[in-house]
Amino acid sequence: MKKYKVVLLSGDGIGPEISEISSEILKKLSHKYSFDIEIKEEYFGGIAYEKYKDPAPKATLDQCKSSDAVLLACVGDLKYDSLPRELRPESGLLKLRSALNLFANIRPVKIRKSLLDASSLKKEIIEDVDLVVVRELISGIYFGQPRGQITNTKVKKAFNTMVYDTKEIERITEVAIKIANQRSKKICSVDKSNVLEVSQLWRDTVLDVASKNKDLSLSNMYVDNAAMQLVKDPSQFDVILTSNLFGDILSDLAAMITGSIGMLPSASLSNSGPGVFEPVHGSAPDIAGKNLANPIAMALSTSMMLKIGLNEEKAADDIEIAIDNVLSKGYRTSDLDNGDCNVLSCSEIGEKIIQEI
Structure with missing residues (x-):
């Protein structure tokens, strides 16, 4: 037994x-x-x-x-x-x-x-939804250093650091690829590379890893557009790959589709x-x-x-x-x-x- x-x-x-x-x-x-x-x-x-x-x-x-x-x-x-x-x-x-x-x-x-x-969305918008959010979980802004508050100034300040290295991005991308290969071989990588340097590294690294899988379809989307698209047309997604912060937000948004x-x-x-x-x-x-x-x-x-x-x-x-x-x-x-x-x-x-x- x-x-x-x-x-x-x-x-x-x-x-x-x-x-x-x-x-x-x-x-x-x-x-x-x-x-x-x-x-x-x-x-x-x-x-x-x-x-x-x-x-x-x-x-x-x-x-x-x-x-x-x-x-x-x-x-x-x-x-x-x-x-x-x-x-x-x-x-x-x-x-x-x-x-x-x-x-x-x-x-x-x-x-x-x-x-x-x-x-709360129309039946015809959600009836074909079947997607998976793959979220990196132990790096990014939730774990980045330094972090803290500055209180010895006239105006209080607080700060957090969003940090990723290529190995952290590579390993979560490999997980998303494995899942995608068991499904429709389609990944949408979500970032904010038009504003954040760390997201540019994310996009570049995901592209590099995914390019070695010729049967895979990879698209990229800014996180604000991804949030809008999840409400507008969620069935377009199959595997969503994203970082810790963005995954936290988008997965809760996606949950409410159900x-x-x-x-x-x-x-x-x-x-x-x-x-x-x-x-x-x-x-x-x-x-x-x-x-x-x-x-x-x-x-x-x-x-x-x-x-x-x-x-x-x-x-x-x-x-x-x-x-x-x-x-x-x-x-x-x-x-x-x-x-x-x-x-x-x-x-x-x-x-x-x-x-x-």
Whole structure:
């Protein structure tokens, strides 16, 4: 029997609610497909700060490093915003990504036919959307040095540094090429090379790497135009390759094409070692503990973990099929309520998914 160790980081806000459902999904699938899965919960985010004064404790990071995969729900709360930046839950995320060398963030954006009417965009604009955002995750402006605030001047100042080297750009480009070759062999690289020197290096390096793949179609687009095109004609995209900052913004924008950010999963990967699989949404502290959260993005992240992290493709497919079946029967959480569906709680939707499996 195959055995896997998964570290579960439930985090903050709605995290424990959606994590419980994914844990039950994994337990059912492990019995169905005869593999043994050890789910080890660890403190991470605001809850870890409360207990250890550190959003990413060493013990948690060590467990993550020794696992087969990490399943992360969400972190953050307004009550932590007054903390020094290095102690905030979001800084724990950066620390986790750096510790596991998770340089590639993969965010698929696929329209589910039963949710065509949930999007704020017209049905005919979104019905053929099936794209992947490939975002560089551990370099760029979020990690660049120097950074800080200057307070000993008459007018306060703050500064951040956006830095990339060619090797960092090359490796994320190779990931995008690999994904594109499994799809339609089409990449749109997004930058701001008309203004930023670092984006010019990005564009030049991507072109150099992609030119070695003769079957590949590469286009370039400025980030402001890419944002506009995602709203105007999202189906034109297949694989979007971009930097840390631009990927953060564009992937959230793309998520809303589906009707709710509560629908989108992601995978953060390195060249070796465990990946981190997490929904793209935040911790939604305003609805935490109210059983209102949408658990589907977390469940789809669990599917990505099974497929990419554990090579359990049949089990992963079962989650996707179960979710589509639940949605096609008209069951929704409140974020997807169109006035003509059966609105259920977080736990009730979870039960429906598990029953379908």
